[in-house]
Amino acid sequence: MLRATLRSLLARKLRLLLSAIAIVLGVSFVSGALVLTDTLGKTFESLFDTVNKNVAVAVRGPVTVEGSQGADSSREPVAESVLAEVRKVDGVSEAAGYVFGYAVLVGKNGKQIGGSGVPQFGLNWVDSKRLNSAYLISGRAPRAPDEIVINKGMATTSGYKIGDRADVLSQQPTSKYTIVGVFAQPGGKPSLGGETMIGFQIEAARKVLGIPDGFTEIDIAADPGVSQPVLRDRVAKVLPAQAEAITGKKLSEEQSSAIKEGIGFFSTFLLVFAAVALFVGAFIIFNTFSMLVAQRTRELALLRALGASKRQVNISVLIEAMVVGAIASAIGLGLGVLVAIGLQGLFALIGADLPSGPLVFAPRTVVAAFAVGIIVTAVAAVFPARRASSVSPMAALRDAATPDRSLRWQTIIGAVVLVLGSVAVGLGLTGSGLTVLGGGALVSFIGVAMLSPIVSRPVAGFLGAPFQRRIPGRLGRTNTLRNPRRTASTAAALMIGLALVSTVSVLGASLKASIEKVANATLGAEFVLASEGQLGFSPSVVDKLREQPGVEQATGLAYGPATLGSKVEYVTAVAPSAVGSLINLERTSGSMTLAPGTVLISEGVAKDKGVKAGDTIPVQFGKGGEQTFQVGGVYADNQIVGGYLFDETVIKDFTIQSLFAALVKLSDGANVAETRAAIDEIATPYPNINVQDQSEFVQSQAAQIDQVVTILYVLLTLSVLIAVLGIVNTLALSVIERTRELGLLRAIGMSRRQVKRMIRVEAVVIAVFGGLLGLAVGSAFGVAIQQALESEGVTELQFPWVRMVVFVVLAGLAGVLAAWLPARRGSRLNVLSAIAAE
């Protein structure tokens, strides 16, 4: 029996190949993501081990706000006096204090250097071979407050040489520094991972980084023979309360795990798309096996007639699927390495020059690849296998294909599945989390796919109608109507990809419309100064704006993490006078007056926390102790200001004191063009500031959304591509199945072109049907998500109609493309052997 299975597998290797491609692509993404994660993780581990090689113990201040969403925890600095105390501890050979923050070098072209996603660090240069793993490759350490050293990577990209003078952006007003040295990371590397780094003399670092006293971290080297834990315990004894000492090993682990978390987030993101691709692939496998089983009815019946049990037939089909899955997984695993290399290249392209290391092939990757590939294939083949086992031995003797089974049960079960999926989607949207949402979406897709055969006849018939005029088109159309299940499940694979694409589109459009609306309603400002990168800009910019003739009012917007209750939230701070003029909020209760000691909160927050105007809430910012604020008033949810609005006096307690935006209102009768020129002038020393008027601001926000939407499109293209392969597969199998029919048509005078046209029409109808289904399902998802996010500020629902029409047209073109090979094959059939074919 097993031999029969393998023989039949070999006999159909070409037919199985196409369906296996779907699995190959899915698995290659899974293994690529895992290989990349492991490789980067390992590389960063060894990197930090090298960086912290001589650090036996590190001392740092207490956490004020826990890190979240990839951001580091905010901490209080350690008092400066601690350094002297620590040096006295027995077993300490050397100790150095670091202050650490963000600073940006301005290039010769007036633009900031680095910044597209990679951090721009600033720190004090510690002149110690043991405690500073970076080392000068030319020049000398900074001695005067206006001297800096820069990392080799930045020296190369900026073209600066020793002795050059350059602007440095920080939380302070921009000022000029002299570059006195260039340093490399261990092993002569230009940077650790594409970041930029500026080393200052200690006093300058304190000023520039906004840490007037204390250290961010004290690193300690041990005397020979003193172990890390021993020294840690000794050092801990001399520390003030709340400051902590950790071993160098722990420090490396923390540093690399923080980066690994970021990579892990990215890898999860990739795995989600790999999962979508595999899900689409499963449909194709299901389809292929269903067709193969249908085509092999007589062969299977013969096996049954010769005494094979149902179980044996069932298992033989499943084994066939698993062998295909295993082979596809093996190929996918190999391709995964290429995917990992490709992704690394992609990182390099966007500026994140990640450290390179040998590719890590963890056993887990291999196990995951094979498990995923084999399980997906086997699960997809379960139903075809069951159908195969239900072939009666009598079918061997009958010629005609088995009559089309009734769709009634499938429709009933499909409806139930769809309802269950929709409920899960609903639950996922109302708080049960992303896993429930994703699972619900997948179940809904299965439900829609099961229901689609009942609509496939009328819809495909309607879509095919324009091709009715001539006979190839008419035959192509009838072929799509011939087997509604096959048409529907082929279309369903494309439906999934397009549904996700249109969900993203509807959400993107709705988000843009909502932002436009809220920006127009909220912003009473003519101009917005928005910053790029994580540094922000100095509050002195706002002071200058206020002095500018023609400017009636200006405020800075600061944005930072704070611990509220047990949760970390990002909060906004502005000048009290801005509320009601520069920033218009819709009052729900209380007063909209902002003052020191008060906070305004959004309706959503009020509801979530059960807080009302007049209540007090405890707040812990990045610096300073816990403070208590009184809720002055509650406003309607607003995406621009977020959930909490504080007055600007709290900015000094933020982790970073710089502003991320400023708003400007002009006085009546001010010359707009002149004032703008003046504002541009003020912003010139800050290359990370974009001056925008209101419509430019809205556009730039929309552009950010578009960027995300585009990335999602690109990732979803994979699953659409797999679905197109599915159409190729179905058509190729149909051509094989209809060989005699094609032979007959050719014999009685149908030209090759007409045969091709016939197959093409079939493909286009299937593809457009799948596209329309996808648009419908995707729009439904889009509406559901928008409704769920209404309280988060996505108040507008918008359908990108033009885009959706384009998608359907593209789906049709994909159909034409998918038909290319099968049509070629169909048209080249040898007429004689086609007629004689079994």
Next chain:
Amino acid sequence: MTSAEASPTTVPATRAVQLTKVYGSGETRVIALDGVTADFPVGVFSAIMGPSGSGKSTLMHCLAGLDNVSSGEVWIGDTNLTALKDKALTQLRRDRVGFVFQQFNLLPTLTAEENIRLPLDIAGRKPDAEWFDTVVDTIGLRNRLGHRPAELSGGQQQRVACARALLSRPDVVFADEPTGNLDSRSGAEVLSFLRSSVRELGQSVVMVTHDPGAASYADRVVFLADGQIVDQMTEPTAERVLDKMKRLDTVAPMAGA
């Protein structure tokens, strides 16, 4: 369309001249047709007979332009098929040749009427309504025109196939074992219909068969053995054909593909 009436005797409907067909090469080389020369006249019901492997199907396929020849010539009317490329051959099959196969003769997705009109639809031509009626009445399936093949009996399906072959008024209709899959009554219906299409409508028909009973409906029988024409018979009867076949079988017990 015109040749049947315009030139009844001068040019045969189809003709093979020194036709040779060889499959494979070297040790697997098989000579299916070995210098066959034969005329199949206009307005005549011809049958090609022979034991299996005699090359009778190959001869028909070559005559119909479905298979290319190794050497020699094939003519339909005054057209030399051996000089034609695929496109011209396709057009010739569409416009000047009709086919009836042993099995799988109709498209399952089309109704009987649509199947009958198929070659004209492919060509983008309109059928002559009167001729259509004549053909449909001759096959006697007027009340089954809206049915799909699956709803027709085997004999009915084959009659629909015959009607399809006749509708474009081809120069010649080729029938490849048209009764091979039918019971004797249905077979007789189909054969009578083919004969009446010759007698009443002036059609030229060439039929390949191994059934002496079927051959007896023809006006003339050509016997093939080992890829060569070994005998001819006019006004055949089942007994005479059977007798002839028995002798052929003993003469050529084995033959190529």
